[in-house]
Each structure stands twice: as structure tokens, then as C-alpha cells.
Amino acid sequence: MASKYFLNRRFSLSNSCLKPLQQFHAHLIVSNSHQSLYLLTKLLTLYCTTGSIKHTHQLFLTIPSPDSFLYSTLINSTTKFHFPLHSIYFYHRMISSCVWPSSYAFSAVLKACAEVSGLLLGRVIHCHVLAFGYGLNVFVQAGLVSFYAKCGELGVARKVFDGMLVRSVVAWNSMISGYEQYGYANEAVGLFGRMRDSGVEFDSATFVSVLSACSQLGAIGLGCWVHEYVRNHGLYLNVVLGTALINMYAKCGNVSKAREVFDSMEEHNVASWTAIISGYGMHGHGKEAMELFKLMKFRGPPPNSVTFIAVLSACAHAGLVQQGREAFAAMTRDHGLVPKMEHHVAMVDMLGRAGLLDEAFQHLKDLDSVGPAPAMWTAMLGACKMHKNVNLGVQVAEHLLAAEPEISGHYVLLSNIYAMAGRTDRVEVVRNMMIQKGLKKQVGYSTVEIDQKTYLFSMGDKSHVETTAIYQFLDELMQQSRAAGYVPVSESVMHELEEEEREYALRYHSEKLAVAFGLLKTKQGMTITIVKNLRMCEDCHAALKFISVICSREIIIRDKLRFHHFQNGSCSCMDYW
Template identity: 40%
Template sequence: MSHALFSAATAITTTAPFTSTSSPHLPPSSLKPGQAYRLLSECTTARRLLEIHAAVLRSGIDHRTIVNFRLQKLYASFGCLEKTLILFRQTPDPNVFFWTNAIHAHACQGIRFTALLLFVEMLSSDATPNGFTLSSALKACRLYLGKAVHGYAIKQSLHKGPYVATALLDMYARGGDVEAARFLFDKMPEQRIVSVTAMITCYAKQGDLVQARQLFDSTSERDSVCWNAMMDGYTQYGKPNEAVILFRQMLKSNTRPNVVTIVIVLSAIAQLGCASSGKWVHSFIKNKHNRIELNRRVGTALIDMYYKCGNLEDACLVFNEIKEKDIVVWNSMIAGYAMHGQSQKALELFDMLRFNGLWPTYITFIGVLNACSHAGLVEQGRRFFHLMEKEYQMEPKIEHYGCMVDLLGRAGLIEEAYDLIQDMKKIEPDAVMWSSILSSCRLHNNMSLGEQIANHVVSKGIANSGTYVLLSNIYAAVGNWENVNWVRQLMKESAVEKEPGCSAIELGNKVFEFVVGDRSHTKSKEIYAMLDELGALIKAHGYVPNTDLVLHDLEEAEKEKALAVHSERLAVAFGLISTKPGTEIKIVKNLRVCVDCHNAFKLIAKVTRRKIVVRDRSRFHHFSEGACSCGDYW
């Protein structure tokens, strides 16, 4: 037994030696193998395991196979893999069960390299892998290594066993080889729930939600993992409403949700921005009968959901309720403050986490840099950007460069932002970064640099729909309609489609979506009547339509009409006719809210005496009494 492991096991008992009379909770100082095995079988904590291990060492029975193996399994179950490995290495001639346990423990903890090294080492030993060994090794395999293990399984005639077959299916599914996964699935004599779930996950990861749902619906017996796989597919591929509907169906099926289920559904609700649905799930968590603990993972998901639904106060309450906060919890709260424009609080939180001895991560710095960008805190942003490398030895990633380009561009320091992009050596700027600086060029009327950048991006073939739209904006702003038409033609030739703007509002646990000029709603007549009424009211309070934003060569009156039917205005008008006076209206838009609507909403909030909250692609805007929380800096 190594000195390090002996010390770990015995240190806990140095102040209270093991004796038969010292404590009813401690194992006796002299144990027989049967007694030790019984104590180990009843062990539920790592501390208790150390106590029992110390007694085992003092009794001199640590070499007994039944005791040694049980110790290794328990250390692995508590995540103490170093201790598991030490015991394994000191086991003479370990049999297949010892090897499999060691491989399985490391594979399940995501320590793939060690798991595979152990498997290769086992192949050179006297022990022969069985089906459980192969299924454990396959958990650690990526596609190219998994194929080699598959070949070995066929050679040893182990590939048809249910555990190996399912592990092979899972390996191919993780590797994105849908055809191979489906071939194995169809060959299975008995398609168990584990293999069905693996196949659903495979389809979902590839974005083939139709095939995933067909397989899901054809499965009569579903466990929580199966439900989670389908809900996660919907959440990851932009169908959050379907994920929430499926969660409600899951509850009706009497399948008990677990922590993973709750995290997935909260993520879906965060995408939708449905605060009432989020509160309902939160109350579900609070109900002790549902056995969902408010741990750090669930707490982080709740914080994320609340601030993305516009309820920053509720996010703060959850943050304060979490007892042992890790860096992920802090990161989520910093991001929440940043998204709501409360930049100083975000920076204060950064100082607090450092004071509490936590080490910031890359995500932490994205949060604080975003906070600086939303408030125009240029000097602080520069300081944090340099702090990453100087104090925390973190090399900035493309997201951090993107935040800095956005910060500098918004502040009018476009040349500095452009120089920063030019100075990037190891990272290639992406379309998002170029779109950010193009947006700044449009905002600050630097049309010459904007056109230069846009032409560069188009010529390199890295332009996205946003890049083309910004280039159109730049040309339209100076009345160059010929080039506006040229950009549209270029988009058509490149098969690039402009992402349509869509705004959503939740009323009565139902989400209503609107697009520009939408007349599909049953209350369309009332909605447009409200728009006309609002238009007259805000004009009386000084509203002047910003027709420069209309990218079409139209008469002024036509341009005004085009602005008045933007999706966010339709959603607000619907909210006004559907709720009682004084009710807060919350809108979620998939794109950045336009300048004209932003100006209009300030006045609409004033004349209607309502608070209007709009979440766009990058942040929240809280409109009240003729002003916005962003201070018009966005």
C-alpha cells in the first residue's frame, strides 16, 4: 500500500483511534473480510469510506480480493479516481473485473485517455476483455478508435451482445455516423430503451428532428433519458416551444423528470422568453415531492432563464439562494446584469468573485467585456482585456476580441477596432466580428471604411446575411440605390437569405409570433387600429419617423408605413389591446430592435403609461416614462 494512500485513509482517524468502544459509528479496529464487505456495502460517503479503509488496513485484509475490489468501486463512485488507480496498480494479477472497473470509472468521468490506455494495457495482460469491458472502453472512444474496437469485438464474437451493441451504436451516434448507427440499430434483435435513446440522440444531434420524433413516438416505453434526448434536440435546434410542450406531456405520462430534464426545459423557456412558464417550472422545483434539489446546476439554469425572460430581480433572488456558488453560477449572474444594462453591478460581481477566491474563466471575461460594451466603458474594457493575459495567463479567444471590437466600435473608435482585427495573428476574424464593425461604421457614418470592409468580406466569401444587410444599409444611407440593388442581386446569386425579423409575446401561457406586416392574427384589424392610434399619439409628442432605415427606394409616406408595421410594433400593439391598463408588456425579438422602433417605444411607454420590456438579439431594453434603460447607448 502506497504511503500517500495509507495517509489519506488513516489521517481522518488520527485523533480518534479505532477501537471497539470508541464510537458506535466507527468500524472496529479488527475486521474480518465479511464484516468489511458489509460495512463497505452500506457506505454512502467518502469520509465514511476513508474510515472503513483505515480499519481494513489496520486489520491487514486489504489484499483480500472481495475487499480490495469493493474499495476500488467505492472510490470510483465518489470520484476519487486517483485512489482507485493506486489500489488497482497494487493489485497483483488483476482479473477482468478489476480492469473493467478501472476503465469504466475513467470513461464515465470523461478521462478518455487514461481509460483507453488501461484498455490497451489490458490487451497485453493475461486478462481477456468481456462485453462489459468493451462497452466501457467504447464510452471513451471517438469514431476512428471506436471502429478499431468494433473490429476487435467482431473478432472476439462479442459484438452481438446487448451491452456491446448498444455501446457501439452510441459510439457511432456520438461520432455523427448516422448510417452506421441506424444499421446497428436495425440489426438489434431487441431494441431496448437505451439503444432507442441513443438513436434518437443521433438524429437530434444531426438536426433531423423529424426522424428523431418518429422514433420517439414509436417507442411505447420511455424513461426520463429518452424524453430528455428528444427535448434537448428541440432546444438545441431552435424549437423551444416543442420542448416545453413535450415536457408537459412527460408530466402527464407519469415519468419523473430529473435534474437534466429541468435544465433542458429551463433552457427552452429562456429561448422563448416566457416568464410565466419559467415561474411554473420554478414552483415545480420548489415542490419537495418532485425531488429536484436546487443545486448549482439547477440554480444556474434558473438564473439564466429568469434574466433572459426579463426578470432580473428573480434571477438575483435565486443567485442569493444558492449556498455554494461555483464560477458557473457567478458567470451566469454577471451575464444577466450585462444583458440588462446594469454594467456596474456586473463589474462589482466580478470583484466579489475574486474576493471569494474564485478563478475567473473565459466565460467570466466575456460577461464583463459585454458589460463594458453595453455601457461604453472603454477604459475598463481595455483593462479587463489585458488582465486576461497579464494576471490570469489566458490568451483571448475570438469571443473576447469580438467583445472588444463591439466596445470600441460602439464608442466611435472604429479605426482602433479595425486595427485590433488587423493585429489578430492566431485567430481568423469571423463574419460576426466583421458585422459588428460594419454596424459601427453605419452607426457613426463612416461609410468609406464600411464599404472597404464589406467589399473585403464579400470578396473573401465569408459574408453572412447580416453582412449583406449592413452593406445595403450603408449604401441606402447615402442614397446609392444602384448599389443597394447590386447587393440584393449578389445575395440572390450567393443563395444568401436575409433572416426574417420575428417578435414574440406571451399572453395566457401562449406565445404569439409576428413578422413584419403580419395580418395572419385573428385580431389583425384591432392590432392595426391600435397602430394607427399610437402613431398619431407619439407624433403629437415629437416622434419623427427615421425613414433612412428603409432599404427601398420609396416615397416618404410609403417608408413611414413600412416602419409602422415592424414585427415588434405589431407585438406591442397586440399586447396593448389584450391586457389591462398598466400591465407590463414583454417582447422577444430574434434580431436587433431597429432605431426607429426604439425611439417609438420610448414615447409609446410614455403615452400609454406602460412599461415595455424588449429583449433583442444582444440585450434588454426597459422602456418607461419616455426613456430606455440603455440610455440610448446600444
């Protein structure tokens, strides 16, 4: 319903804008001005602005000898209004008509290539850049850096970037953003450090990418530095920068700071609303997430598909099943949004976590006609493990292993389920299957940030210079924990491939090492924040409750799915994860 409304609206908007343009065009012909390339260029741009590529193209075909400027403007406009294929077509027309391209044409067509992920085409255009002598043009070079970075060719992007004699802020931003977008957050932060040293002035786009990198790393120290800089230099907190800050604070463990930023922003859009709802959700604050969602419906922009993923996920992590069901129904009923696979995954996850395994399974089976995605089976399998339903778990795992036989995580989950049921014979079978297929358990790692520097630990890691002190301190902590009543949860390591690794693995999981290091390196009373790439294991979850009491510290762990705040012997997730 809603999309139909927007379609009609767009259609009528185009129509109402087109008429005066057509009148203007008619006027040009009547007054014999239709030979003026200047006026025709203007008219082409305006047609493009209305979204009517058909009229733009038709007008172009009537122009006998377009010049370089007209082509550049046309390529630029078609790219700007998201007709990348037309942009590439007009570029081709220009080259084959032997019109000498300007540097402007290259910036624009490279952007169009990036939009369609046309790596091969972009490479050809890179050759043209060199052939036409624009290899050292600052704008074209920045365009190339941006193009290669967006296509994930970070090495090539970096080569062009390093070869620049003058590096504009946009070139720096493109390179930093490329690293961040492809998950190389450390490289993004590192390059930002070099940018600081080089004396180039940052702008809000620099900070948006750096803040996203901080979010990935849990690097709140650097994130706060950026926030301070923005405040001290009077940079306007636009909606994009504000959203990046909300996301950074939420993902670095400080959701109340995220809320402060949200409240201080002059303008909110659907992304900023979604960011704060999602932030509350990942910390298990479902009530606050739903209150904001209510407020959004009352005075914000209409929620979109991403907003509903955040809402359903917030309900899942807080056990708000009824509200989740209602939101799922409202999605189509009130907002005309068709649930995508991600929404179904969130529903299965929510119902499964709440122990409503039959309903979750039914939701999954109802999608049989379209074929439920592996992610739905994964959510279902996770729920079976959580609620110790071995029979259903095995049934679900069979589907999942048939669909994705190469994902080691599925085998690990299944072996956990067998281990819980005491079926060590089956654990062994699953383990052998993994060995036969040459699959290895995904390596878990945890990071902790101290004085704006991020330290990474993996299981049994001994690469750190202070390894001896860290292990000694961790052993002391575990000893004190045991004296206080902690019992190791050995199930958590049943999936380790080698027998002798188990005891060792349990004692020196990456999150325990990162916590020990964090405690050693920070002052008493300071909160420790750890980021883990996988879900945290049950044993570490149990141990950290004790450690939070022994050290009188708040310990925050962000795992693959959500946040855990350990304080005074309990966790904010209430063991509901």
C-alpha cells in the first residue's frame, strides 16, 4: 500500500516537473535557440533531475554534435541521479565520437562503475585516464582511489593513493572508508593516524568512517577523542555524523552516551532512529527500544525494513515475545513492508530464545515454499541448544549441514548439543566429520582498548610481551573464583578437536585473557570493555560473574550477538542469550 503511494507520488512529481521543461524545450525550438549547446546542457541536466532518463536520452539523441562539456555534465548528472548504466553508455558514446574527455567525465564515470561494481570496466577506464593524460589529476586520482576501494580492491586503491603527489581530504577519506567498509578497521584507524600526522584537515566524512572503525573495534578511547574534537572545533553535528556517534557509543558499550547524542541532534532520520533502537536492543534494553520505537511512530519518519530488524532483535534479546509478534504483524499491515529473510530469522530467533520451539519451527516450516535460508535454520539450531532439545536439534542440524556443509560453526553447534545430552560417541562422529572435511573451528579472538590502543588476544595467546604476568594474574583470578563457588562449565570445550586442548582452552579463552590484561592495565573502578568476534562461551560467562565481584569492576563484553554487562556477580542478559 505504502510503496504504491510513493510510486504514485514519484510519478506525479516527475510529471509535474516535466511539463514546464517540455514547455521550455518547445520554446527553445520556436525561438530557434535549440542549437545552443549551453541551453541544451542545462535542459538535459534538468530532465535528469526529474528522474526521467527516457526524456534525457531522447533529447540527447536530437543533439547533432555534443561537445566535451555537454558529455561531462550528462555523465555527471546520470551518475548523480543513479542511472549508472546510462552514465557508462554516454561515456562510451563520447569516446567513440572522438570527443576529448575532460577530467570531470572521468570522476563521474568511475563513480558509476563503482555503483555497478564494474571492476573490469573501471580498469579499462583507468587505462583511458592514463592515455588521456589525467594520471596526476587530483580529482581523477581521488576518483580512482574511491572506485578501487568500493570494489574491494584495497591494494590497488592504496597504490594509487600512495602515488598521489597531493592528497586531498577526499582521497584520505576514500581510503579510510574503503578499509573500514571491508572490515579492516585497524588499517582504517592506522591511516587516520597518518592523516593526523600529515596535517591535512579532517572533515565530517573523515570522522564518520573513523567512528565506524571504532565501532568495529570497540575503540571507545579514539571514539571519544573524535567526539571531543567535533565539539571543540564547532563541527556541526549533522545527521550522518550524529548517527555514526550513536552507533560508536552503543557498540562500544555506552548506550546512555548514545542516547545523549541522539537527544542532542537537531535532525533525526530513519537511520538515526534505527541506530538508537538497535543500540538499546543489543544491550538487552528491550523496554527502552520499544518506547523509542513508539515515539518514532508518533513523531519520527516511517520505520523501514532495517528498523524492523532492530525492533525484532531488541524483542528477541529481552524476551518481549508479544511485542515482537505485534511489530512483525504491523510491518506489513501498517507500513506495507514485506518481511524479508532477515525478519523471519529474527522471528525464529525471538521465538526460539523464548523457548517457544514449536512456534519457531512452525514459522520456519511455513516458509518451506520459498525455502528457508540457512540463517533461519542456524537460529533454530541455536534455540535447540539453548533449551537443550536434542531431538529437534539433530533434525535441524541435518537440514543445515546438507545446505551448508562447509560451515564449521554448524558442526560445532551440533557437537555442543550432543555433548549436553552426554552423547560423547556422537560428539566424536561430528568431530571426525569436521576432520574429514578439513574444517577448522573459527578462531575466536577478543580485543581490549587501553589508552587508545587496541590489543588482540586469541585462545592460549602467548605473543604479548607481558604474557607471564597476564597468565599469572588470570590463574590467581580463577583460583579465587573457584574458592568463591565457580565451577568450570566443561561442555563449552567439548567441541575442541584435540583432547588435550580442552582444559587449556577452557582456562585461557581469549575473553579471559583480554579481561585479565584490561584489569592489570587500568585503574581500580574503571569499566573494562572487551569485543569478541564469536559468541562468548558459557564457561567464560560463568567465570566473569565471579571476576566482577572479586575485582569490584564492571566488565562489558560485546560478543557476536549482543552485550553482556557483568557487575556484582550477575550479567545484564540475565543468562538469556
